[in-house]
Amino acid sequence: MASATDTARADRRDADEARQVRRRLMRFGGSRLGGFILALNLLSLLILFGGALALNEWSRGLINARQESLASQAQLLANLLGEAGATRGDPIPSLNPNDASLLLRDNFIPAGQRARLYDLDGLLVTDSYAVSDHIPGRALPAARPAGTSPDADLAREKAADGRRTEAARLVLGQEVERALAGEPQTSVRRNEEGERVVSVSIPVRHVQQVLGVLTLEAGDVDEILAAQRGALVPFALVALAVNLLASLLLHLFVARPVMRLSAAADQVKLQRARAISLPDLEDRKDEIGDLARSLESMTETLSTRMDAIEGFAADVSHEIKNPLTSIRSALETLPLVKTDEQRAKLTALLQQDVRRLDRLITDISNASRLDADLSRDRPRAIDLTALLGEIVNVYETTSKPGEARVRLETDTLDTKAPEARVMGRDGPLGQVFRNLIDNARSFSPAGGEVRVRLARGEAEPGLWRITVEDDGPGIPAENLETVFQRFYTSRPKGAAFGSNSGLGLSIVRQIVEAHGGEARAENRMDEAGQVQGARFVVTLPATTRRG
Numbered sequence: 001m002a003s004a005t006d007t008a009r010a011d012r013r014d015a016d017e018a019r020q021v022r023r024r025l026m027r028f029g030g031s032r033l034g035g036f037i038l039a040l041n042l043l044s045l046l047i048l049f050g051g052a053l054a055l056n057e058w059s060r061g062l063i064n065a066r067q068e069s070l071a072s073q074a075q076l077l078a079n080l081l082g083e084a085g086a087t088r089g090d091p092i093p094s095l096n097p098n099d100a101s102l103l104l105r106d107n108f109i110p111a112g113q114r115a116r117l118y119d120l121d122g123l124l125v126t127d128s129y130a131v132s133d134h135i136p137g138r139a140l141p142a143a144r145p146a147g148t149s150p151d152a153d154l155a156r157e158k159a160a161d162g163r164r165t166e167a168a169r170l171v172l173g174q175e176v177e178r179a180l181a182g183e184p185q186t187s188v189r190r191n192e193e194g195e196r197v198v199s200v201s202i203p204v205r206h207v208q209q210v211l212g213v214l215t216l217e218a219g220d221v222d223e224i225l226a227a228q229r230g231a232l233v234p235f236a237l238v239a240l241a242v243n244l245l246a247s248l249l250l251h252l253f254v255a256r257p258v259m260r261l262s263a264a265a266d267q268v269k270l271q272r273a274r275a276i277s278l279p280d281l282e283d284r285k286d287e288i289g290d291l292a293r294s295l296e297s298m299t300e301t302l303s304t305r306m307d308a309i310e311g312f313a314a315d316v317s318h319e320i321k322n323p324l325t326s327i328r329s330a331l332e333t334l335p336l337v338k339t340d341e342q343r344a345k346l347t348a349l350l351q352q353d354v355r356r357l358d359r360l361i362t363d364i365s366n367a368s369r370l371d372a373d374l375s376r377d378r379p380r381a382i383d384l385t386a387l388l389g390e391i392v393n394v395y396e397t398t399s400k401p402g403e404a405r406v407r408l409e410t411d412t413l414d415t416k417a418p419e420a421r422v423m424g425r426d427g428p429l430g431q432v433f434r435n436l437i438d439n440a441r442s443f444s445p446a447g448g449e450v451r452v453r454l455a456r457g458e459a460e461p462g463l464w465r466i467t468v469e470d471d472g473p474g475i476p477a478e479n480l481e482t483v484f485q486r487f488y489t490s491r492p493k494g495a496a497f498g499s500n501s502g503l504g505l506s507i508v509r510q511i512v513e514a515h516g517g518e519a520r521a522e523n524r525m526d527e528a529g530q531v532q533g534a535r536f537v538v539t540l541p542a543t544t545r546r547g
Contacts, residue, residue: 040246044239066198066218067186070113074202074216077103081117081214082206112220114197117204118176118213125212165192172215175201179213195219257281257288261295268299275299315487316364319502323353323360363503366431377425379515381543384420384454384464385410391433392452404444404470406437410454420454420464422540428511432519435504436468436536443472443534456542463517466538474523474531483521484509508538516541 080103115128171189179185179201191197197217204212264276276299281292330350337343388408395406410420422429433452440450448471455465475483487502505521512519517540524532 040242040249044242044246047235047239047242050235063188063198066220067200070198070200070216070218071184071186071202074115074200074214077115077216078202078204078214081204082211113216113218116215118180118215120180120210120212122173122176122180122213164190164194168192168194172199175199176213176215179203179215180210182210191217191219254288257284257292261292265295265299274303312367312486319360319487320357323357326353327357360503363507367503367507377427379423379425381421382424382426382429384422384466384540387426387430388433388452388454388466391430391437395437402446404441404446404448404450406441406450406452408452408454421543422464422515423543424515424540429515432508432511432538433466433468435508436538439504440468440470440472440534440536444470445472448472460539462542463539464542466540468536468538469524469533471533473533475521475534477523480521480523484519505536508536512538512540 113128117125117127119125168189168191175185175187175189180203182203184203185199185201187199188196189199197219199215199217201213201215203210204214260278260281261276264278268274268276276292276295278292278296282289282296284292327350330346330353334343334346337346388410392406392408399405437450437452444450451467451469453465453467453469456463484505486506509519517538519536519538522535522537524535526532
């Protein structure tokens with residue numbers, strides 16, 4: 001049987017753990033490990049995201065730089081072409097194809113770049129590919145098996161090339177048209193080969209008169225983008241390394257500790273250890289530490305309860321064995337007696353032992369159900385005045401001649417006094433007061449009186465104080481604490497033997513402590529210092545009335 005005192009301590013420990021949980025919920029996400037895992041995952045994502053942003057800015061910077069470079073070259077060539085058109089001596093300056101071709105050949109053009117000159121009507125005057133050696137070649141078509149006709153494939157390729165060329169020329173024509181209006185144009189578009197190019201179209205002017213448009217394009221955009229993708233590889237590798245490191249850290253700080261806790265739990269299950277004890281994990285300030293401490297506390301509590309069960313079983317065996325031994329001795333002696341008087345004495349002894357055994361079994365059953373009763377019933381507000389009144393009324397109505405009568409004294413009967421309310425369970429609390437009254441009556445002389453008093457605590461107004469007094473011989477000073485031990489049955493001479501099991505007062509203390517109260521014993525003394533009887537004091541925390 002698990003002790004109700006242990007249950008009370010466990011309840012207080014649970015309350016402390018609940019407060020710790022509320023404090024932990026105030027941390028990031030309520031979880032240290034959760035925050036750690038989230039931070040590692042976010043770190044790898046941030047690396048990739050930051051790398052992508054950086055590369056996007058870098059690629060835009062490269063394209064802008066290329067456009068500015070082309071614009072500078074185009075502006076220089078446009079100035080030269082404008083001056084060449086003016087020096088020919090014509091009344092109306094214009095572009096001469098031969099002069100423009102010579103100018104492009106002598107001043108232009110780096111490999112990978114192309115220049116085209118358009119007149120005022122948007123017609124092509126000259127093309128750098130026609131006057132330089134930098135004319136891109138085209139790959140030969142792929143070889144086909146012998147006997148197959150390439151006509152259909154060639155037709156499809158020509159049709160696709162035609163559509164692509166037409167679309168490229170349309171976009172270029174729109175760019176030239178806007179440039180003829182006098183505004184320089186920059187863009188990234190696809191040329192007749194389907195390649196992405198950086199394009200700049202600059203009006204060719206003589207003073208303010210537009211003579212045509214010079215278009216420069218650079219076909220290394222795809223190379224820039226390929227370089228961008230290549231530059232993203234280091235970021236991806238760093239992110240991969242971070243993920244691998246995160247996996248390793250999670251294995252070291254989460255998976256392995258959980259495996260150790262599992263192995264320790266298996267050791268307890270196989271009875272190779274009585275409790276889980278992993279000090280290095282218990283010192284951690286995260287969820288693994290909380291789990292390790294909770295498992296250690298749980299296994300220690302289970303171990304304590306197992307010890308209590310073993311001790312209780314040994315005590316029960318010993319206590320039951322005593323009346324059984326007495327009964328067996330009486331039964332063995334009964335056939336040997338010769339007189340009716342001796343037979344009557346043995347019969348009375350047998351009846352006394354049977355009553356003692358019955359009382360012992362009843363108290364053992366009550367003690368065994370104590371934890372279940374405390375955990376099954378939810379605490380509620382209990383009116384002590386009403387509870388004690390009902391209990392005392394039962395004793396008054398069932399009292400027999402010669403038995404000590406029971407009287408209730410309380411100041412809560414005053415209408416101005418506060419209600420005596422505590423949070424608890426009426427069944428176990430009723431058992432507390434019945435056990436104390438039964439114990440007091442068993443020590444009271446014939447015709448004596450047991451007084452039950454209910455009042456506010458003198459030193460602590462937040463407590464209700466219940467006392468049970470008798471007029472018996474009192475309690476030896478050295479036994480004021482041991483009377484609450486299990487199976488304590490030491491009684492003064494003259495007390496009825498076998499009428500108590502020794503479990504009543506132990507149950508009283510367990511129930512009271514489970515309700516957050518205190519139970520103690522003391523002697524009533526007169527002015528001369530003589531013992532007038534025993535007094536049991538129970539204090540319980542007061543509570544306000546709940547609707």
